[in-house]
Amino acid sequence: MxxxxxxxxxxxxxxxxxxxxxxxxxxxxxxxxxxxxxxxxxxxxxxxxxxxxxxxxxxxxxxxxxxxxxxxxxxxxxxxxxxxxxxxxxxxxxxxxxxxxxxxxxxxxxxxxxxxxxxxxxxAGKWKEKNGDAAARAGLVIDMERHEAMLDGKRLDLTPVEFRLLNALYSHPGRIFSRDQLMNHVYSDYRVVTDRTVDTHVKNLRRKLDQASPERELIHSIYGIGYRFEG
Missing domain, CATH: 3.40.50.2300 (Response regulator)
Incomplete structure (x- = not known):
């Protein structure tokens, strides 16, 4: 503290x-x-x-x-x-x-x-890690203006959907997102897509994160519910 x-x-x-x-x-x-x-x-x-x-x-x-x-x-x-x-x-x-x-x-x-x-x-702004928030967020940097993300200094080659998905999870570390909630973040037009579509995007995003940093699992599956980001 x-x-x-x-x-x-x-x-x-x-x-x-x-x-x-x-x-x-x-x-x-x-x-x-x-x-x-x-x-x-x-x-x-x-x-x-x-x-x-x-x-x-x-x-x-x-x-x-x-x-x-x-x-x-x-x-x-x-x-x-x-x-x-x-x-x-x-x-x-x-x-x-x-x-x-x-x-x-x-x-x-x-x-x-x-x-x-x-x-x-x-x-909530009531707690900070000794090494600062950047360190606490697992070396992941998201540039909203450029729509770019970097992990441990390596640029992630993300599709627009993957970028929005990552930003939603990253912006609320530890929070569980249901698939419906993630769909609303990813698709601004609220189109109808299946749970399997969200799972496919998450799978592709995890693969790219793993390529940049194979030692860590940043996006965790919550059985029967959805996903959360843990740095």
Missing amino acids: NDAAPARILIVEDEPTLAAILADYLRNAGFATEHIADGGQAIDAIKGWNPDLVLLDLMLPGRDGIEICRELRGFSDVPVMMVTARVEEIDRLLGLQVGADDYICKPYSPREVVARVQAILRR
Whole structure:
């Protein structure tokens, strides 16, 4: 952390072991944490502690995460990462306007949670890497005026669709995009295309990224949902 005061993460999770592990990883990454286990206490805790981000489990005693998030959005724009134990719930959450900024499914790697938290807070201007944002974005540089992209100093030979696709993912690191959302970014005329078309564009884009930097996977598939960029 570069700021004088660490960003504060509120963990709303009823599994004490999991909450303790998350808190340890987040504190080791330089964040301050608080934990509550009862969904009925979440709103008061958010108002009282004023966190910079809320890790919010979907299934909680007292009150579920969707209800909490909806009420929260009535008085705060604090970033929310929704956590669920069921993959099929993510698709439903993406279709609901509950106001969450990201979604992650159990079981997950605590390191991935930390990376996603960092990405969300970077977007909100509340967290910076020690080596600067350029380093955090995996050496990828996008020039919107020239419609060019470079990875580790190598120019990527992208089609217009691939360029728009990459820019959409790159501009929101850690965010899960459904195929429909990516279609809206890629095709400004909202033409009707199939999921397979989007998958083909992503496959071609990944191949070009891999040619420039074979050691890393920058675009990650989220099974049954879509894609996200992780630097």
